[in-house]
Amino acid sequence: MAVSTAGPLATGPVSLLRLTTAGSVDDGKSTLVGRLLHDTQSILADQLAAVDRATRARGGDGEVPDLALLTDGLRAEREQGITIDVAYRYFATPTRKFVLADCPGHVQYTRNTVTGASTAELAVVLVDARNGLVEQTRRHLAVAAFLRVPHVVLAVNKMDLADFDEQVFRRIEADFAMAATSLGVPDVVSIPVCALHGDNVAARSRRTPWYSGPTLLEHLEAVPTGREAVAEPMRFPVQLVLRPRTAEHPDYRGLAGRVASGVLQVGDEVVALPSGVRSTVTGIDTPDGSVPAAAAGESVTVLLADEIDAGRGEVLAHPEQAPRVVTELGADLCWLADRPLLAGARVLVKHGTRTVRAIVTELTGRLDLHTLRHTDPPDTLELNEIGGARIRLAEPLAVDTYATDRHTGGFLVIDAANGNTLAAGLVAAP
Amino acid sequence: MTAIMVAPSTGLNNNTVENDHLAALESEAVHIIREVAAEFDRPVLLFSGGKDSAVMLHLALRAFHPAPLPFPLLHVDTGHNFPEVIAYRDRLVADLGLRLHVAAVQDWIDDGRLVERPDGTRNPLQTVPLLDTITEHRFDAVFGGARRDEDRARAKERIVSLRDAFGGWDPRRQRPELWSLYNGRHTAGEHARVFPLSNWTELDIWHYIARRDVPIPGIYYAHQREVFARDGMWLTAGEWGGPRNGEQLITRSVRYRTVGDASCTGAVDSTAATIEEVLAEVTASRITERGATRADDRLSEAAMEDRKREGYF
Numbered sequence A: 001m002a003v004s005t006a007g008p009l010a011t012g013p014v015s016l017l018r019l020t021t022a023g024s025v026d027d028g029k030s031t032l033v034g035r036l037l038h039d040t041q042s043i044l045a046d047q048l049a050a051v052d053r054a055t056r057a058r059g060g061d062g063e064v065p066d067l068a069l070l071t072d073g074l075r076a077e078r079e080q081g082i083t084i085d086v087a088y089r090y091f092a093t094p095t096r097k098f099v100l101a102d103c104p105g106h107v108q109y110t111r112n113t114v115t116g117a118s119t120a121e122l123a124v125v126l127v128d129a130r131n132g133l134v135e136q137t138r139r140h141l142a143v144a145a146f147l148r149v150p151h152v153v154l155a156v157n158k159m160d161l162a163d164f165d166e167q168v169f170r171r172i173e174a175d176f177a178m179a180a181t182s183l184g185v186p187d188v189v190s191i192p193v194c195a196l197h198g199d200n201v202a203a204r205s206r207r208t209p210w211y212s213g214p215t216l217l218e219h220l221e222a223v224p225t226g227r228e229a230v231a232e233p234m235r236f237p238v239q240l241v242l243r244p245r246t247a248e249h250p251d252y253r254g255l256a257g258r259v260a261s262g263v264l265q266v267g268d269e270v271v272a273l274p275s276g277v278r279s280t281v282t283g284i285d286t287p288d289g290s291v292p293a294a295a296a297g298e299s300v301t302v303l304l305a306d307e308i309d310a311g312r313g314e315v316l317a318h319p320e321q322a323p324r325v326v327t328e329l330g331a332d333l334c335w336l337a338d339r340p341l342l343a344g345a346r347v348l349v350k351h352g353t354r355t356v357r358a359i360v361t362e363l364t365g366r367l368d369l370h371t372l373r374h375t376d377p378p379d380t381l382e383l384n385e386i387g388g389a390r391i392r393l394a395e396p397l398a399v400d401t402y403a404t405d406r407h408t409g410g411f412l413v414i415d416a417a418n419g420n421t422l423a424a425g426l427v428a429a430p
Numbered sequence B: 001m002t003a004i005m006v007a008p009s010t011g012l013n014n015n016t017v018e019n020d021h022l023a024a025l026e027s028e029a030v031h032i033i034r035e036v037a038a039e040f041d042r043p044v045l046l047f048s049g050g051k052d053s054a055v056m057l058h059l060a061l062r063a064f065h066p067a068p069l070p071f072p073l074l075h076v077d078t079g080h081n082f083p084e085v086i087a088y089r090d091r092l093v094a095d096l097g098l099r100l101h102v103a104a105v106q107d108w109i110d111d112g113r114l115v116e117r118p119d120g121t122r123n124p125l126q127t128v129p130l131l132d133t134i135t136e137h138r139f140d141a142v143f144g145g146a147r148r149d150e151d152r153a154r155a156k157e158r159i160v161s162l163r164d165a166f167g168g169w170d171p172r173r174q175r176p177e178l179w180s181l182y183n184g185r186h187t188a189g190e191h192a193r194v195f196p197l198s199n200w201t202e203l204d205i206w207h208y209i210a211r212r213d214v215p216i217p218g219i220y221y222a223h224q225r226e227v228f229a230r231d232g233m234w235l236t237a238g239e240w241g242g243p244r245n246g247e248q249l250i251t252r253s254v255r256y257r258t259v260g261d262a263s264c265t266g267a268v269d270s271t272a273a274t275i276e277e278v279l280a281e282v283t284a285s286r287i288t289e290r291g292a293t294r295a296d297d298r299l300s301e302a303a304m305e306d307r308k309r310e311g312y313f
């Protein structure tokens, strides 16, 4: 199959897209991921040789390498023949580099899907053309909606086993569009593919003349990236204060951090929260010199006009677009621990660069992943369940609603005793 | 190759949308390094003198600029060194006023805590000195230059990855890592391995070295060297065993793709003497090594490289 992409030959600026994949077991996710790596020439020859050998050892004819074997990681997975943990894959085209969080499909691994979706700007949801939408598909779509992944792609796989029949594709496309609409997913693109042979993955298929949309890779290259975060209100969580106290920089005092969202400019009036003190940005430093502004995603050092007490844990914001400062919050929790959550649990909440003690005072409902609506208050929240909760904080936090800012609306719930991560938290509307 | 901070030729923070993948990777790594410096008491940065650790050190210096690096470096020294790499390391440490700990495998062999392997390779012997040194200095966060694209098990490694008192990694009990919130909470005796280069590929590393003029040891560039052939590689002569009888020394133009234990790290034929030429060579060789739908059974150079990495941290 002819392939035009060659990642390493990049000449112009190369952008970065983080994506995640999800699908139920045997829908062909590993094969699709292997295909993307293969067709973007991201696989070393000796890795391919190993796959060929393994394909033949497993009784394959070696005619079509079992690309799923490429992305097959930990020993436990090999023994059980399933993917257990999120694995990260890397591939590139001349215009874009991709960081792919490859998430396992089993029901009991929602925690992995949530992890992968938390950083993804795009989610690829796979279905088997012969089966259409199944319970797991809806669940994966719901997780993408829940975590507000901006772009969703439906890959209808194994089209070869459905005779590349347009009607089959259109019916699944319509079912998926309906589910997406009801969940509030804004941007869905559906693509008929055959991961095993590469149809419409990197190369346009001759077997789907009725399909005029982009190949999967074309779409991945075209999706806008990073825009959303820049349009949001500015948030700058302070990571640490740099005070060199060297002969060269005796009085330097810079706030080191990464712009979480929005754009910060020299001259901006800012408020540090939760403390509430105000100052003006007099400089934005990088090791290469000063810059007039810094946008979402950029790590910089901020200089203020006043020596205010804004250290780690404070968030700089524009006063007219400041986050809420709260000591109690409503949130959705995706429970990631084996031990269930009960009301009254004492935990730590890590939000931005601040960690505070907290009590989960109340479980307010369990999220029905079909409807994204809450059911009646449950007694417990079990592993992989998502539910509403009220949380009382020992100290104030400056938060945004997850729905308005993915970058500052998320937090971790941590076990104070052993430090384990118990839940992914999404700040709910007040 | 003198100063570490070099003005870039491109406007990186040009106050527009972050539109370049190297800028994104750089900002992510700096964020990780700052988080760890803020949340851990005693970090240390593993520094082998190789290109990945050179990039990691460069990023760490950027993270705290203009303040000095707030933690020391640790070199787990096999004793099978390229003199050029040690000279590079020492010059860097002196020029930048860094603190360096050296854990020499030889010391562990001398006092009986380690036994030399029959094959003479010392890569697998690095683990004990590493863990002993972590314990001795009570380091609680250890920066490593590993990348997830290196092998399949690494693909599942977290950016901040907890180790028990024995340095053990249990892939089944990894903490989920959400958004860019890193949970490094640990109990006494545990430590975290931190991998700021997790999302970088080998090509990203080379592109970054070119963009930021990151100093790396001269043996990464083509040079004339006396070598002898063994196991299909060009090995350099040295006191650790080689050349042996029958192995002939010849002078060739070579460069190294990795700088590991000199007794088993091979050089490749090359005339690439500048970073641009190396970049072109790496790019070209990766393309030809990739893409072929049916590779022959001959071990590629990349496979060799990857295999050796398996013995590493």
Ligand SMILES: Nc1nc2c(ncn2[C@@H]2O[C@H](COP(=O)(O)OP(=O)(O)O)[C@@H](O)[C@H]2O)c(=O)[nH]1
Residues within 6 Å of the ligand: A023, A024, A025, A026, A027, A028, A029, A030, A031, A032, A066, A068, A105, A157, A158, A159, A160, A161, A193, A194, A195, A196, A197
């Ligand atoms: N005929 C056909 N088989 C496929 C296709 N994609 C994957 N498969 C096969 O479906 C099976 C499951 O694929 P795999 O990638 O392991 O699924 P996963 O569990 O979703 O990762 C394997 O036997 C694949 O070879 C396809 O497009 N067409």
